[in-house]
Amino acid sequence: MHYEGKIYRPWMEAESVLIQTTLGCSNNQCTFCTMFDDKRFKVREIDDIFKDIAEVRATYPKVESIFLIDGNVMAMRTEKLLAILDRIKMTFPELKHLALYSGFNDFRRKSISELKELRSAGLTTAYSGLESGDPIVLERIKKGMTREHAIQGMEMAREANIQVLASFIFGLGGRERSKEHAENTTSLLNIMHPDAIAPMALAIQPGSQLEREVANGEFVLPTPLQILHEEKYLLENMDDFPCFYWGDHGNNIATMRGVWPEARQPFLENINKHINHNPMAKKNVIETYAW
Secondary structure (H helix, E strand, O other): OOOOOOOOOOHHHOOOEEEEOEEOOOOOOOOOOOOOOOOOOEEOOHHHHHHHHHHHHHHOOOOOEEEEEEEEHHHOOHHHHHHHHHHHHHHOOOOOEEEEEOOHHHHHOOOHHHHHHHHHOOOOEEEEEEEOOOHHHHHHOOOOOOHHHHHHHHHHHHHOOOEEEEEEEEOOOOOOOHHHHHHHHHHHHHHHOOOEEEEEEOOOOOOOHHHHHHHOOOOOOOOHHHHHHHHHHHHHHOOOOOEEEEEOOOOOOOOEEEEEOOOHHHHHHHHHHHHHHOHHHHOOOOOOOOO
């Protein structure tokens, strides 16, 4: 298998085979992220990808889950991505799950018919970084996406029957916009109704623009109590649409995972327990670890 540079995958994909199809991220300017600073975005040569697919087949007698890396794989030309998916489908008839990273804008840049073709070719799931529903936060982090873009991208993915996991970051509004960040992110989720969500606590990545903003005082880190209250607001105000709640990232103060909305009450009991009794809630600055 050929891998270039740092490799990332969602923690839910720990059991998946990773096949590198793109290098880096086509946006690669978000202030909080350094995941792909070591490479420029490009699509790998298809023959090299096919070699890796063949090597996976030769290595594993049974492959039921594959995750395509790097960043927003959906950004590649549809014809090439279809060729890759078709080769995977042909090579692994036992496959049950095929996922990749996709920005919500990447859905928007394709037609519904293209997205449906990708779904028919075997694509089941896309992991999409929402980060925040607050317009000011989205602009500050240089996401290159608006609330309206996220809504449109989600609608297009749903019409194509591609499952979407939306990830977002508690604390990304800093100490100043904690309330607005929580409220606007929750309201956006209530419009979008993603199939799964993955909330994560903010972690300052070494070398990121956000790290420099913290150092010069432009961004004031939230308190752990603010992080907990952001999640409590979400749990109290998110609508009863069906989704899976992946709230067990390693940086989260209150780790929770389960089926929504059935999990609302036990999750609220858990978050209140942390607010009232977790010693971390009394600290002045959140303490998390780089990815």
